[in-house]
């Protein structure tokens with residue numbers, strides 16, 4: 001999955017200063033055993049491939065944490081993805097991944113695999129965003145969901161080659177009504193103003209490349225006009241939040 005380049009590239013750019021590494025924790029990946037035979041097979045496969053390390057590893061180089069934060073694929077009993085501040089841990093559930101994979105790739109459509117990878121990466125980055133805000137106690141001024149979406153867009157802005165995939169993944173999560181933090185709610189997590197805010201940030205990164213968002217009616221033309229300024233402002237804010245915590 002090329003998404004790994006995204007984390008490495010984006011974090012290198014964000015890590016603007018060399019702060020002393022006072023942290024003693026690590027970002028860790030885990031693949032706890034699953035009981036359901038279908039998930040157990042996936043668990044074995046993903047653990048062998050160690051698919052999370054390439055995405056999570058770069059966090060250790062740039063964003064030291066004071067205690068261990070686990071990022072894991074797990075059998076959860078629901079189609080969700082969560083950040084648990086108590087453990088602390090980011091959990092992506094096999095139930096969600098399998099459901100998404102079946103819904104997106106079941107029809108054998110061209111490019112479906114990329115869209116799935118984008119949706120997976122979006123959810124992972126969003127949850128890592130929650131973990132970063134909490135663990136580094138970042139002084140964000142927007143609600144938590146918006147903050148986690150913003151960080152995802154900011155990371156993506158530094159890795160334009162992944163942009164298309166992640167933006168399409170986010171759109172599909174909205175269209176399929178996926179609410180990964182409240183599974184079974186029947187609502188789309190990415191809907192209404194939240195989706196508009198997110199799409200605006202993606203669009204603002206590359207208005208020409210993303211003209212289709214306006215053409216296809218995903219983003220109102222009037223809103224799109226201000227999106228270049230919007231992503232620039234948001235990027236500056238996040239660099240400000242993160243710089244005191246980075247190490248080069």
Ligand SMILES: [Zn+2]
Nearest residue numbers: 130145148181
């Ligand atoms: Zn969230």
